[in-house]
Amino acid sequence: MTKYSHDMLIGELTRLSDSKPGIMQALQRTQELLGFVPDTAIDQVADVCNVSRAEVYGVLTFYSDFRREAPADVVVKVCVAESCQSVGSRQVVKELHDHGYDVHSGNQKDGIACEQTFCLGNCALAPAAMINGKPLGRASATSILAAAKAAK
Numbered sequence: 001m002t003k004y005s006h007d008m009l010i011g012e013l014t015r016l017s018d019s020k021p022g023i024m025q026a027l028q029r030t031q032e033l034l035g036f037v038p039d040t041a042i043d044q045v046a047d048v049c050n051v052s053r054a055e056v057y058g059v060l061t062f063y064s065d066f067r068r069e070a071p072a073d074v075v076v077k078v079c080v081a082e083s084c085q086s087v088g089s090r091q092v093v094k095e096l097h098d099h100g101y102d103v104h105s106g107n108q109k110d111g112i113a114c115e116q117t118f119c120l121g122n123c124a125l126a127p128a129a130m131i132n133g134k135p136l137g138r139a140s141a142t143s144i145l146a147a148a149k150a151a152k
């Protein structure tokens with residue numbers, strides 16, 4: 001992730017303004033550069049796109065792919081779809097919650113964020129998880145947290 005810099009963002013968005021970017025394009029570029037879209041970027045995107053702050057905010061909050069906070073060092077995806085539920089993912093989710101990680105909200109703790117997802121394509125090794133893009137099969141809360149700490 002690139003460290004946030006107002007000057008860098010303004011420069012990049014100004015370059016985009018030559019091609020009259022849409023709100024989505026400007027928000028996507030902001031997220032590419034910064035790893036997320038901070039509230040402080042809303043004014044800059046609105047200026048570049050010549051729209052209101054409310055319009056930018058509406059698009060930003062509608063699409064779940066846009067992050068509004070800096071991502072954690074380690075992002076854990078925990079599958080909560082049917083195959084994984086049938087072999088214990090609910091218990092994994094509960095145990096992660098007991099350790100302070102709410103996969104439903106995707107909160108961050110100690111540089112680790114645990115988020116829910118729906119099928120990682122690894123149903124044969126359910127319950128499935130993914131740590132910074134690396135698959136983990138037959139996952140338990142213990143194995144997930146150990147892998148997440150090792151990935152830091």
Ligand code: FES
Nearest residue numbers: 079081084120122
């Ligand atoms: S349902 Fe969990 S990996 Fe497919």
